[in-house]
Amino acid sequence: MAAAAALTATTAAPWVRAQALEKTKVTIAVGGKNLFYYLPLTIAEELGYFKAEGLDVNIVDFAGGARALQAVVGGSADAVSGAFEHTVNMQFKGQPMRAFVLQGLAPQIVLGVNPKTLPNFKSIADLKGKKIGVTAPGSSTNIMLNFVLAKAGLKPSDVSVIGVGASNGAVAAMRSGQIDAISNLDPVITLLQRSGDLRIVVDTRKPAEAERVFGGPMPAGCLYAPVPFVDKHPNTVQALTNAMVRANKWIQQAGAGDIIKVVPESYLLGDRAVYIDGFLASKPALSPDGAFPAKGAETAFRALGSVDDKLAAAKLDLNAVYTNAFVQKANAKYPKG
Template sequence: MSKLHMRRRAILAAAPALVAAPWVARAQTGKPEKSKVVLAVGGKSALYYLSLTIAEKRGYFKEAGLDVEINDFQGGSKSLEALMGGSADVVAGAYEHTIRMQQRGQAIKGFALIGRGMQLAIGLRSDIAPKVKGPADIKGMKFGVTAPGSQTNMLVNFWAAKGGLKPSDIAIIGVGAGASVVAAVENKSVDGVSQADPALTILQEKGEIKIMVDTRTMKGNLDLFGGPMPAACLYAQPALLTKTPNTAQALATAIVRADEWLQTASPADVAKSVPQGYLLGDQKIYEKAFANVRETISPDGTMPAGGPENCLKFLAAGDSKIDPAKIKLADTWTNEFAQRAKKQS
């Protein structure tokens, strides 16, 4: 046995949770074991999930040998329910769900990163914003999120906690993503929103909201979380990764290709690649919104150092049920599939 082989075996033995040795040896060398895959997502039209749409529309899933059926739900918590209920094989959703489900004793694992920055922002209606000097002043207000329990909800909780408020001190209303967000602000059914672009940029351009918390740039993530904040990713129950590793590899490869394409694609080309309805009636604003968030899109699908730790701190600050001492972050993520996809590209 060569020294290199012995070293690799030692590494695998030292970090079984992160590397997940059972499927490493069975890296994708052939066709996916399961070519028809059902993928759940919550709010697919948001830039938060852009890599998923690019992988779909540019044919990356098909080129990887997959027929992917995408079911779009109102928010990330709904797509998580589909996975746990057995109606979906994989989810494009917030990485944080892997931590929250572990706290509940249920294992899910992320394996292809879409966003290395949260890409969300909290905005207050322009007629209300002047009254708010800090998070303590939002007590009793109504916030529009994609769906209760989703990352948009958690961001509001996190901000409220900085003002000494509990989640019960604010009202959370599910308003979906895209055009329904714009409508919720314009008809004043909510006082503020926690959302992704392009809806936020459209509301800003119209003068309808004032941004109070912004994670649409890497600087914003650094200021708020101290570093990268893993956002959208592909995650699944461990069985998908262990029993059908070629299928998991094909999914990761398609997402990594989309991540890489988005690093250099022109905003105009991106706008042409997504369904017309995603532009919300204004292609130029959509292009501007994409240009603003591009740097928060993962360049290669892998989890950045410190990302899981930042996410755990974020969750613990806004949810008293999360006990950091009981969370094994190594069980929530593997970089194996994304790293292999990088080598193939």
Template sequence: MSFVSLVFIQSAACTRAPDSGARRVRIAIGGQNQLVYLPTTLARELGLYREEGLDVELQDHAGGAKALQALVGGSADVVCGFYDHTIQMAADQRELVAFVTMLRFPGLVLVTSPQSAATVTSISDLKGKIAGVTAAGSSTQMLLTYLLQKHGVPVDSVSVTGIGASATAVAAVESGKVDVGVMTDPALTIVQRRAPAVRVLVDLRHVEGVKQTYGTSTYPASVLYAKAEWVRANRDTASRLARAIRRTLEWMQTHSAEEIADKTPADFRGDDRTLYVDALKNTMAMYSPDGVMQAEGAKAVHAVLAQSMDKVKNATIDLSKTYTNEFVR
């Protein structure tokens, strides 16, 4: 049984943390050190959760699918993951609601290993190859499936394996364990620095790549989402969370990559601060300036999923129930 078919378990209502009086919230993140999810951690480093009266626990998971499982199982209240999961779950009659949008572009990059760069020059060359994604069922695999179908490559002709999102992903691509990998920064920048021969096949960090791949100028990705019943029961907490993330996004728009790096946990930056700053510079365009979900973007995500997933194609989904902007406007 796939994670999207699991039985929903009612999550516990948000509680106040002892001593501080702050509202305690557990957020599951699908790979905390990836730049696509940076605002969630940066809000903590900037002290914005505390200013909003929140006691936030950040849980690091190996991919968006695992983070969703934590929500379904009741060990998390909120997920920092990709918006497409709310649509997938809606197709299963499970109501999840995204309530603040962090990325207007997905920030994902399909890149070859240095060993495969000469022979894999396009998506069409992937038949019979090995492709790495963060984890089975994650948004990185959804992208890969869409790209294969779009280019007429049978999905079952490509072997798919989980490679994680950080050091394990770098090792898998750099060593040639996989022929291609769906990566995010800073792991991508590390690979490109160590192995300049790698070939970028698809780059969704910027509007040009998004238009080329999806035919739209916006394709929302990282969001905070929760069960609809949790949002209804904890409206004030959801509002405080959304405000903390929106304030973080606004702060990022007015500060340099170097200043952002200074506020990032040292273990996220690693030993090479310059490389991390370069990775930030390569991805700054993907961050939403205001946390608002664009209706055009939501429709684009649904259209892509309907092409690659029969259950989404055959379901009647009210997209207006998969997200709300009420807490960021």
């Protein structure tokens, strides 16, 4: 009898949990799912953490974060796995978004030049008039490029920005000389660096360098959604956060070999050694617990304002673009992941 009761309790648990969720089927849009920037999302999916929370998650991959954001604005996705600064930009545009769990402590974006087309590169000023590849126009790779250009006295219009994606297309564009520089992420960066097709200029995979570049903590990849979605679906958002916090903690304890066993083969871009190097370079920039730094929204606002005078002059409620409430509960539930 006791065994039967225990079996009933075990089988009922997912049903009971799912009943408590306002929405069990959730679509998440992401721009470049194979990137280490979004590794916690893949880990949560592949290790079944979303399912363990009673969620049926569909992840739709786009060429860049700006396109993933468009999917949510257009209503074809519920949430975005994307760059934190989009939440600041969207409040300015009157379409408020709220970030609820962090994936990246630092942007992990690397700006590098092409040694073939710019052999005599000396400073950012040398990029004037050049072609620069980003994952997609308007994405975080583009925003960081604009910020670095602004610090050197250049406007976004002083360069030609070309969307090259976040995979083999980006690698091919550099190797063929179609672009003179690139703002992108791992594993693309490590692949280009190893083959001698990239000279690194700015490296925000290192949290300390990211803080120097941006003048403060710059939160990176996160899950965010329209504020009405977060307000109407608190249990669903909590379930998503629980899964992501577990993934963050699993990554912190994992070795490169563990990661390779979990991620899809296509993520390796044909070179396991490069993927391992990329993971080791990016791991320090991944969040250990999903929490947003207190001054992160201010840093993102300054970065965006440096290339947009209207945004810089705007009075925004930066406390409204993120919350740590869901993360605090997730960490209490899964103290060890």
